[in-house]
Amino acid sequence: MIKNKVLAITVIIILMASSLVIITSLNTPETMHAASPTFNSASAYKYTNENFPISVNKTKPGYYNYTINILMGAKNDTGLSPLSYHNFQKNSGNFTTKIRAPSKEENLYVFIRETAMNPKNKLTTIYSTETTYNISNPVTFNATIKTSSAPANNITVYFSVNGHSMGSSYISRIKANSSYNDNITVPGALVPRGKDLLNITTNNPSVTAPKATYFYYGHPPNYDWVYYISAAAIAFAIFIILVSGKRNTVKAPKWKRQKKTKKPKNNTK
Numbered sequence: 001m002i003k004n005k006v007l008a009i010t011v012i013i014i015l016m017a018s019s020l021v022i023i024t025s026l027n028t029p030e031t032m033h034a035a036s037p038t039f040n041s042a043s044a045y046k047y048t049n050e051n052f053p054i055s056v057n058k059t060k061p062g063y064y065n066y067t068i069n070i071l072m073g074a075k076n077d078t079g080l081s082p083l084s085y086h087n088f089q090k091n092s093g094n095f096t097t098k099i100r101a102p103s104k105e106e107n108l109y110v111f112i113r114e115t116a117m118n119p120k121n122k123l124t125t126i127y128s129t130e131t132t133y134n135i136s137n138p139v140t141f142n143a144t145i146k147t148s149s150a151p152a153n154n155i156t157v158y159f160s161v162n163g164h165s166m167g168s169s170y171i172s173r174i175k176a177n178s179s180y181n182d183n184i185t186v187p188g189a190l191v192p193r194g195k196d197l198l199n200i201t202t203n204n205p206s207v208t209a210p211k212a213t214y215f216y217y218g219h220p221p222n223y224d225w226v227y228y229i230s231a232a233a234i235a236f237a238i239f240i241i242l243v244s245g246k247r248n249t250v251k252a253p254k255w256k257r258q259k260k261t262k263k264p265k266n267n268t269k
Contacts, residue, residue, distance in 0.1 A: 045136065045187040046133050046134070046135055046187055047138035047185065047188065048101060048105065048138060050100070050101045050185075054070060054096070054099055056095045056096075056112060058127040059094060062119040065090075065116060066089070066090045066091070066092060066116045067088045067089065068085070068086070068093075068113070068115075070085040070111070070112050071111045072084065072108065072110050074109065074135070075107075076102060076106060079101070081100040082099075085097045093116060093127070102135055105135055105136050107133065110130070112131070135187075136187045136189035137188045138186070138187065139185070141185075142182070143159070143200045145157060145200075145210070146207070147174045148176070148207075148208075149177060150206060151174060152173070152206055155171040155174065156203045157171065157201075157202050161199075162192060162196055166190065166191070167186055192217065193217055196216070197214055198212065198213050198215055
């Protein structure tokens with residue numbers, strides 16, 4: 001009985017200590033960074049339905065009749081436009097076309113081939129590449145900046161998360177004593193999941209930017225299951241203590257009680 005009580009009390013103490021550790025961890029700032037990117041640069045990250053340019057500049061002296069072919073594909077090409085791009089017999093190797101990313105989170109594969117006629121009138125491939133873009137959902141950062149008694153011109157607003165640049169925006173002019181709502185949109189894959197610090201600065205000291213602020217990207221961790229298990233285990237431990245503390249009230253068999261109360265016979269002989 002004593003062993004059962006000691007065991008139950010030990011279980012309660014362990015569970016209470018575990019709960020305190022979990023509660024402390026919930027109140028401690030944390031940042032869970034995304035996995036290391038497998039892409040060469042931030043430019044390889046795009047957000048869903050983003051319109052972005054693809055440019056090729058490969059002009060060579062003496063070459064003419066430039067031709068470019070761009071083929072694009074994705075597992076789900078919904079929203080992707082165009083699926084292919086062709087431009088023939090151009091006088092230079094400078095090409096630019098707009099691409100609209102798919103509307104689903106996935107990888108976008110792009111194949112580019114540029115050819116031209118060389119000085120010997122022979123068709124030659126002068127550029128060929130395969131590029132993969134990471135497509136993720138967009139994240140928008142907003143900032144309200146304010147001017148003083150004087151107007152501000154040529155303002156660049158810089159957005160950073162945890163000290164890493166997320167991008168910038170340009171504002172040509174803001175009137176005096178005015179507020180301006182600015183924002184940028186970036187691919188979600190570039191934003192670390194967890195608790196992050198957003199910092200906004202400008203290139204103009206007379207423009208007031210908002211203070212740095214924390215935000216949480218992604219779904220906060222849910223530890224409700226820990227509390228449910230702890231409550232059930234504590235209830236079970238209390239039950240063990242109560243049961244072990246009761247006296248044994250089971251009566252002895254009738255024949256055994258009769259044997260104990262039976263008086264010895266008197267020998268009158």
